[in-house]
Amino acid sequence: MAPRGQQAVEIADDVHWIGALDPNLRTFDLILKTANGTTYNAYAVRGAKGVAVIDTVKEEFSGDFFTRLEQVARYEEITAVVLNHLEPDHTGAVPELMRRAPQAHIYVSQRGLKLLSALLKDELEKYVYTLTDTGDVCDLGDRRLTFVNTPYLHWPDTQCTFLEDRRLLFSGDVFGCHFCDERLYNDLVGDFRFSYEYYFKHIMRPFKRYVLEAVDKIEPLDPLLIAPAHGPILRDNPLDYVRSYRKLSNSYLPNEVEGKEKSLLVFYMSAYGATADMARSVYEGAGEVEGVRVSLYDLQGGEIEPFVDLIEGADGLVFGSPTINGDAVKPVWDVLASLISIETRGKLGGAFGSYGWSGEAVPMIEDRLRGLKMRVPEKGPRVKFHPTEGELVVCRAYGRALAESLAGKTRPKEIDLADL
């Protein structure tokens, strides 16, 4: 049944949806588009020993949340407040909820404590809280909530909560999407396939390895109902959505590089051909190292999205850019600014380039790569104007050194800090 006006909706025995609809939202968190608004899903679970509230809503929708909550529980009945994820769109009503139900016990993951403290400030000391891990339980008397720790889906604090007797998984942002339809259920709402995949691609994609770990924990629970914190409640073939997360966590491109090989991508832009010459030498040098598959791309000849897909599956990235007006060129920055949706942590990075006056592009790119949590093992070569044969030899050696580092073939060495 759809939420008529501001009605709470019973989604299972003594389990109610008490969230809020936000049909007019078009941009979420500055980075996500939505053509259908979103929902902030919160739930109330009644047991013999009390009521658990699972997540809340964005602060400006607190009125809708409290109106629905008051239809299904009195504040003094609330014994537990479960916070699956501490972002403001789910915790906006928490401070007021705790003022109204100060006896409630807060359940939050271990990594969530820091955020809970930031949310409630000095008020936190007035309340009782428990830090949860996988397998921990919130006892409601005749029914139990079990916690499933799912870190990095999509923040360090994220967890899911499982209502055992109904096999109902309150999944937080996992399996959610920005899609607002008051009919609530996946078999009743409009076609939200695009929104579901779009959400995964922008929110969960950087954390694919954690997604796979979480799916391994969730599949054996065999949930009959998945109640996420955004978008439709999944009651029709819920396991299909779990499986889709597994599928979406595979690489977007079939992996052409064998497991024992490493993949190194060399990107460049060149105004007068100087950086292009350097790129070719870096590429050739790297190609001399066995076990490393090297690719060379002129950024002028491609579009960002396919490059991002390539980068996601690569082990190392090198960017060649001239310095123009004291900066790397925009197409390089465009790629480097588009890597938010993939995991770059731990990849190898490097930069090189030709310049006319000051040559800042190379260290600026190297800093950005470090900011993306990549390791930058070699200081990249910079060449004034066109490279000489000797300078191309340096570029070749640089490419070889990067590839050796990628392949784990670097010989142990001892140096002084002053030499770095």
Next chain:
Amino acid sequence: MAKGKLTFTDIGVTVNVPAGTRVIEVSEKVGAGIIYGCREGDCGTCLMRVESGMEFLSEPTALEDKVLKENMAGKDMRLACQAQVLGEGEVKLRPA
């Protein structure tokens, strides 16, 4: 000035450093795999495992101790943005 050695075992590089040097000042320059977030001892991103030579690193501050506990870090783990080399010994490190 006393000097110590920092060995990043994931890349096989040893750096001779003066006492007082923080690991963060060295690891990025040599391209070791330790990664950083806030760089000021709050987020826990730069957790590293000390394989040997813990006694040649400064004691954790109250702030670092708190973050280590929050991240359920083992006894052999430290934050690379906080730990300083005391000198006169070799510390072997790798990403956690």
